Amino acid sequence: MENENIITQLSIFISNEPGRLAAIAGILKEFKINVKGLNLAESSEFGILRAIVDEPDKAYDNIRSKGVIVKKTDVIGIKMEDAPGSLFDAADVLGKAGINVEYGYAYSGRSLDYLFVRVDDTESAIDVLKKADMKLIKKSEI
Numbered sequence: 001m002e003n004e005n006i007i008t009q010l011s012i013f014i015s016n017e018p019g020r021l022a023a024i025a026g027i028l029k030e031f032k033i034n035v036k037g038l039n040l041a042e043s044s045e046f047g048i049l050r051a052i053v054d055e056p057d058k059a060y061d062n063i064r065s066k067g068v069i070v071k072k073t074d075v076i077g078i079k080m081e082d083a084p085g086s087l088f089d090a091a092d093v094l095g096k097a098g099i100n101v102e103y104g105y106a107y108s109g110r111s112l113d114y115l116f117v118r119v120d121d122t123e124s125a126i127d128v129l130k131k132a133d134m135k136l137i138k139k140s141e142i
Contacts, residue, residue: 003123004138004139004140005126005136005137006074006075006126007052007074007075007077007137007142008056008057008072008139009052009056009074009116010049010050010051010052010053010070010071010072010073011048011049011071012024012048012049012050012051012063012069013046013047013048013068013069013070014046014047014048014049015045015046016042016043016046016047020047021049024049024063024068027063027068028053028059028063030062033053033059034053034054034055035051035052036142037107037114038050038105039105050073050105052077052116052142056072060072074118074122075117076116076117076119076126076137077116077137077141077142078090078116078117078129078134078136079135079137080114080115086115087115089134090115090129090134093129093132093134094119094125094128096128097124097125097128099121099124100119100120101117101119102118103118104117104118114137
């Protein structure tokens with residue numbers, strides 16, 4: 001059975017030049033893909049757009065069809081309060097369980113606060129977070 005707490009993130013490789021982000025956004029718009037969260041990391045020659053979208057499989061297929069390099073990655077979405085110490089709570093649970101956070105990014109808004117993390121052991125991370133009464137985001141909530 002598929003784990004509802006594993007969220008598919010897209011990592012889209014784009015050259016670091018004017019108009020490339022708009023080109024990727026245009027592909028998503030063309031295929032009516034809604035971006036729920038993103039992080040754009042850059043180096044001198046290329047960037048990686050990490051995105052949580054409403055239809056990751058559809059987005060993946062359509063982005064690839066346009067000749068863009070894209071990869072799927074499993075991440076976990078942790079519900080947090082918009083309050084001091086919330087990041088510590090999640091990071092502490094994972095750290096004490098020996099689970100490494102490879103990277104993460106967060107969103108804080110009026111209705112929901114998310115922390116998306118890529119970890120080295122997804123299933124164990126989900127287990128320890130649930131045991132610590134941390135609320136996780138389900139794919140269906142994205």
